[in-house]
Amino acid sequence: MLYYAREFNHKTASAVTSNGKSLNDCLFPGPKLQQDLSEILVRFRLHSIVFTADIRQMFRQIAITDEHHAYQRLLYRFQPTDTVQVFEMTTVTFGQRSSPFLAIRTLHQLAADEAANHPEVQKVIHTDLYMDDVATGTKCEESALQLQQDLINVFKRGGFDLRKWSSNSIALLESVPPEHRQTEAVTFDEPTSDYTKVLGLKIGWDDDLPVVAKDAWTRYHDELPFIASVCVARRITVEDANYELHGFCDSSESAYAAAAYLLTHTSNGQIQVHLLIGLPTSN
DSSP states (O other): OEEEOSSOSTTGGGOOOTTSOOTGGGOOOOOOOSOOHHHHHHHHTTOSEEEEEEETTTGGGOBOOGGGGGGGEEEEOSSTTSOOEEEEOOBOOTTOTTHHHHHHHHHHHHHHHHOTTOHHHHHHHHHSEETTEEEEEESSHHHHHHHHHHHHHHHHHTTOOEEEEEESOHHHHHTSOGGGBOSSOOOSSSTTOOOOOOOOOOOOTTSOOOHHHHHHHHHHHHHGGGGGGOOOOSOOOOSSEEEEEEEEEEEOSSEEEEEEEEEEEETTSOEEEEEEEEEEEEO
């Protein structure tokens, strides 16, 4: 397939060609291999020592077979006065329907080929990886350091580098070069991390904001300070404890909701309750 990229970005694969179809129209997305984000976050709250990392330029490290290069052929010129040139992208490309499957399937194969002697690494790749982000942990610092090094070594065998390391363990952060760490300080044990909400509207710069959008923004702005009163503990487990899982659900004509809580009986007689996950839905 040959198509002209007016702008070389993540939307290129959806550009319509002269036959009325785009590359994405001709691609199958493949089976869903990506883990559910809520499940990853719940598991992340179970560990004493946690860390996150990012697979540097993951898509660009995965080559596609030679015979498929022609399906990623495009016409492009860097300046309006340049001669149009023909290019073929040789790696997994952003914006294609099949790219998430190809990337994750490659990592699963890496786990099978290079981590046969590292079951914990295989587990992380299959359950604690959200596309190119690792979010996992262990019960102690020693095992976390070992898992970190095993992950680095296994990913390196596949041509991948782990960057943007963050952890609640200083020893774990000090085991990687400073330039490989998260540039901004991140804590997983205190409610001090900053979160960003984005409200996107497709309107002109000089257009008046729709009344519905204006009212929604005003209400959001007025209620935003209440977030400061919400505190969610990162870790929900303790040593030498017994656990109970409690689920609740309710419904009405307009909505239904469900929630799961973890109840902990500690060895010194204390009781702790943490919300694991909740799901409200409107009918």
